[in-house]
Amino acid sequence: MAIQVTGVVDAVANELRAAVFDGELAPGSLVTEAWAAERFEVARSSAKAAIEKLVAEGLLQRTPHRSARVRPLDEASVRDIYRTRRRIEAEALRELAAERRVPSAAREANDEIARHLGGSSIDIVDPDMRFHTEMVDAIGSERTSRAYHALVAEVRMCMAQVQGRRLIPVDQILDEHRRIVELVAAGDGEGAVALLAEHLGRAEERLAAAIS
Amino acid sequence: MAIQVTGVVDAVANELRAAVFDGELAPGSLVTEAWAAERFEVARSSAKAAIEKLVAEGLLQRTPHRSARVRPLDEASVRDIYRTRRRIEAEALRELAAERRVPSAAREANDEIARHLGGSSIDIVDPDMRFHTEMVDAIGSERTSRAYHALVAEVRMCMAQVQGRRLIPVDQILDEHRRIVELVAAGDGEGAVALLAEHLGRAEERLAAAIS
């Protein structure tokens, strides 16, 4: 199943990333090179490289000669993240609607969400993000995807920080996704964009309220 | 003048970046850790970190256990870069036009271009990029700026690869910039966007033609 073992550094970076997303590493908590080196049993230089990678990704923040810490997101950040998300995704929807094209991977992500109907919203963060990511990736712009993936990582940090408080119910998310898919398939780009704006706007408000 | 000497790694990364932009390091040429270490008289570990930074920025590319090389850009990349540029910058212009706001730094960048009237187009790459960057930065979205800065770096790589062939004349660039500024100041967002699309479209075609 293609578990790429590229190297120690990437493995540590992945573990750290997962720890941040799981909320195991709370926002603001210190991540020293020595701590990471000991925890994952690697050399300090390797831990350093992994930390620097996450700093570049925006998950950790650091100033010279000081330990990295898990980046805490404030309301302004949430608003900026969602503003940018809306812009990118709106363009993607317009482009997809123009060709009446809905990537099958996005539909499958929705099916996965459907399987969690009645469950907790936290459990669908994964397929939810995948739905949106697939829509953006479908337009085939490497640069746009790169930017969007970075945003998704930050959204997941928000989720971790908020710890499931005030999330939107699963059935509502699923319903809105499906309506967006229908509008795109029908070629109604502006309709899809309007609905998307509501969809993301609601999430933004919840997160902004929960985070402050 | 704030020349931040944050550390050896950043210094090496900056030197390498400049070498790529200057065309001293041709697209496709190898950049081994040992070579960089010797050239800048730093430890191999430091050179390694600098190279990895540029890989993350997209200026170099690398596969595991193989030397990094200066990323060569093909026509598809140029088109993707400009497609994304257009999208981001168009949104920025709309937002600025809505408030009839033109950042003074953008005007100053144009003045700098004016000082090179009659000169070579290569000399104004810097202020040209600064004009566009300032417009985007002015909307105050950290994430949008991050994405745009990455694109600008790639544009500069294109410039280096094309070596000044087929660039657009200085006076034309200046004229178009000024008209964009006027339209934004007048609150005509869509007019500014239309002109921008032409402006960037022309540059895209030139680069695409020169690169293939």
Place this chain on the structure above:
DNA sequence: TCAGTAGACTTGTCGGACAATCTGCGAAGG
């Protein structure tokens, strides 16, 4: 009370070492 300082802690950089991996060339074999 407050400034200054000593010490602990952490990062930044270095140099060396060795294994793992890739490359290219030449030899062995069909």
Place this chain on the structure above:
DNA sequence: CCTTCGCAGATTGTCCGACAAGTCTACTGA
């Protein structure tokens, strides 16, 4: 003659230990 194998050289990946440099804290002394 062509293919394949293997080996030597080059390069990266990782580790270790060391020390300088910078930051933070808590204590001391005026």
